[in-house]
Amino acid sequence: MRSTATEGRRINRRALLRGAAAIAFGAVLGPRASGAATRLLVSTARLPDGRFGLVAVEPDGAVRFATPLPGRGHEPVVAAGRGEVVVMARRPGRFLAVVALADGNLRRTLSAPAGRHFYGHAVFGPDHRLLYTTENDYDGGRGVIGVWDAAAGYARVGELDAHGIGPHDLALGADGRTLAIANGGLLTHPDFGRAKLNLASMQPCLSVIDRRTGALLRRLVLPQELHQLGIRHLCIARDGSVGFGMQYEGPQSDTVPLAGTWAVDGTVVLLPLPDATPAETRNYVGDVAVDATGRYLAASFPRGGKVGVWDLPAGRCLGLVPAFDACGLAAESGTSRLWISDGAGEIGPIDPGRSLARSVVTPIAGLAFDNHFARI
Amino acid sequence: MRVLPTVLALALLAAPFSATPAAADPARDAAIVARAVTDYIRPATERFARDTHGLDDAVEGFCAAPGGDTRAALDAAFRGAVEGWSGIQFLRFGPLVEEHRLERIAFWPDPKGIGLRQLRRALADRDATVTDPGQLAGKSVALQGLTALEYLLYGDGGDQLDAFRCAFATAAAGSLAAVADAIAGEWAAPDGFAQRLIRPGSDDPVYRTPAESLAELHRALTTGLQVTRDQKLKPVLGDTPDTAKPFLAPFRRAGLSVAVLAADLSALGAFTAAAGFARDLPDEYRWLDNSLAFEFGNAVRAVGSVELPIDEAVYDQTARGRLEYLFVVLGNLQTMTRQDLATALDLKGGFNALDGD
Known part of the structure; x- marks a missing residue:
């Protein structure tokens, strides 16, 4: 990896335009290299030259690497124990890229199996060995979870039923045994790109399955009058409850709930948005996160340029953080801070326990953070 | 030392995305919407x-x-x-x-x-x-x-x-x-x-300013171009005649698939012209009005010259060539409307906001 780091210091415009190679930023040789897997923000992005890639940024804005990808990525999933990050293609893409955390080298690129495309999200099992990916069995018109063995070169080792149409985001349950899956409910087919084929009859749900047997353990379907609220993103709080964010496919002047929680005992809370208008949310949540204490939930509204923050025990919306084109959210471990990334290339935290003011850094001019990032 | 050289190298590449947006002009926006x-x-x-x-x-x-x-x-x-x-x-x-x-x-x-x-x-x-x-x-x-x-x-x-x-x-x-x-x-x-x-206003749940109303109409135009190109033409045409799927074309049973393409493009062109999206732009964007009309004209002529029904057109060398040309023109129109026109009209659609998932 040393040679790449050396190359990285000599990177120039031609090299960036030419190569698919990672652009290392020389971090590997410095003293911080020993802590390669700590305090790093890893995000899909549009690079300043217009290509899509993966960037790794330290919290002070120092860029560790920017690696071009075969296409537009969606969620980066970190396996710190393996020293790598898996990047899923954005739907209806078919690539799965494995990138080294230390220097951004592209370790391998895989493809979705025949008859499947990725939806853009994935999660590792507790030991970072098995990787679970949301996928579309498009001729069967059903959602599936692909299972890959990272220890065996990411061999495809199985497939589970998602128990819903259009599985998008998924997360590992607090017990390490279950997977929570946000089934957005939208039927799509690669022949027609991203076109939504069943808006009138869509039926989103959350499903919880046993990740070893695929057995359906729990399922949440919202009341029929909310059937056009696609449940697209989720996160797991410390107490095991599922926080979720939704996207409304009905008329845009309707006021609908956009985020909620689903406790282990089955209690469902649809979070109130008393002072927000549809113009501020555009009825569209791009990402959700619960802070490490489990008290605060954030949902981003990239189309409205806001991030909503709730105090969960109080069941109260704390307010909307103005954040133009912000989508990605991630919790900082050990604190109540929640990090926000945006399309203007800014990234930084709020601390809901103190104030909703957001501090940001801008790592590289012309960079646009894409929908999701991971914080380690 | 660690970061600076490469940051400078990357900064050079920012140019394609740093075009200065035109100034906001609520009166112009309202006139387009009306x-x-x-x-x-x-x-x-x-x-x-x-x-x-x-x-x-x-x-x-x-x-x-x-x-x-x-x-x-x-x-x-x-x-x-x-x-x-x-x-x-x-x-x-x-x-x-x-x-x-x-x-x-x-x-x-x-x-x-x-x-x-x-x-x-x-x-x-x-x-x-x-x-x-x-x-x-x-x-x-x-x-x-x-x-x-x-x-x-x-x-x-x-x-x-x-x-x-x-x-x-x-x-x-x-x-x-x-x-x-x-x-x-x-x-x-x-x-x-x-x-x-x-007449947008602060009490409206969705349209608070003329720019938000205009953004809705601009989105209709760009989405319309995308639907015609990526849903009605691209899968039908395939990359080659071997991968063509004419059975996916809309209203194929009625023999109207080519007529639908023609009517879509006439409509999008007429909508663009009637609204006058590019009529009152600052000098540096004034070329857009003519260029949009020119490309819509090319698109309508290309599809108008396809005389075979879609099931035959995708396999006929001449007709297929015209549809492939149409596909290229539609791509140009998408770029012009999504990037140039959006910048010229100061529509601040963000990267995540425009095209999320």
Whole structure:
């Protein structure tokens, strides 16, 4: 990896335009290299030259690497124990890229199996060995979870039923045994790109399955009058409850709930948005996160340029953080801070326990953070 | 030391995305919105309502007196309604998306043939509820509207409508005309949706400023171009004749797939011209007005010169070449509207906001 780091210091415009190679930023040789897997923000992005890639940024804005990808990525999933990050293609893409955390080298690129495309999200099992990916069995018109063995070169080792149409985001349950899956409910087919084929009859749900047997353990379907609220993103709080964010496919002047929680005992809370208008949310949540204490939930509204923050025990919306084109959210471990990334290339935290003011850094001019990032 | 050299290298690459946006101009934005509604959307929704009533009459005329003349009138009326639909199908906001109207008018695309299965079952079962307009409106969207009528009139058994098919088609045509009336009525109402768009205000749930109303219309234009290019043309054409899938084309049974492409492009071009999106731009963007008109002209001419039905056109060297050219022109139009026009109009659509997931 040393040679790449050396190359990285000599990177120039031609090299960036030419190569698919990672652009290392020389971090590997410095003293911080020993802590390669700590305090790093890893995000899909549009690079300043217009290509899509993966960037790794330290919290002070120092860029560790920017690696071009075969296409537009969606969620980066970190396996710190393996020293790598898996990047899923954005739907209806078919690539799965494995990138080294230390220097951004592209370790391998895989493809979705025949008859499947990725939806853009994935999660590792507790030991970072098995990787679970949301996928579309498009001729069967059903959602599936692909299972890959990272220890065996990411061999495809199985497939589970998602128990819903259009599985998008998924997360590992607090017990390490279950997977929570946000089934957005939208039927799509690669022949027609991203076109939504069943808006009138869509039926989103959350499903919880046993990740070893695929057995359906729990399922949440919202009341029929909310059937056009696609449940697209989720996160797991410390107490095991599922926080979720939704996207409304009905008329845009309707006021609908956009985020909620689903406790282990089955209690469902649809979070109130008393002072927000549809113009501020555009009825569209791009990402959700619960802070490490489990008290605060954030949902981003990239189309409205806001991030909503709730105090969960109080069941109260704390307010909307103005954040133009912000989508990605991630919790900082050990604190109540929640990090926000945006399309203007800014990234930084709020601390809901103190104030909703957001501090940001801008790592590289012309960079646009894409929908999701991971914080380690 | 660690970061600086590479950051500088990357900064050089920022140029393509750093074009200075034009200044905000609420008066110009409001004028575009008013022209779009008055000079395009209202007349187009009224035309579609008239077309669907014409189709309703033609179905009844043919069913009352089947014959060559009444069938020719029915074919012409169906084509008129399909072309009229092209005139408004890209306006996917407000009245068109209330009560699932978009899907009730045309259940397309349907790559898994869900609609076809439902239609065949209703015909095989002689399901009487589909012959009653009131009950039909509450049934699956796939059994209503133009896509259902297309199968009834041009699918197996569509040349000679039996009594059940006639009753089904009459109910579908009547229900379609009612939906078209509702859309035209809501756009025409002096205190309705159009007024919210034309006179945005801070108390409106969606349109607070002229720029937000304009963004809605701009999005309709770019989405419309995308639907025509990426849904109606790209999968049909395939990368090569070997991968062409003409059976995916809209209204193929009625032989109207090429006519749909032509009508879509005429409509998008007419909408752009009537609204005058690029009419009052700062000097550095003034080229857009002519360039948009020029490319829409190229697109309409290209598709107008395709004389074969889509099933043959994708395999015919000349016709395929014209459709491939059309695909390129549509790509240019997408770039021009999504990037140049958006920048010129100071529409601050963000990277995540515009195209999220």
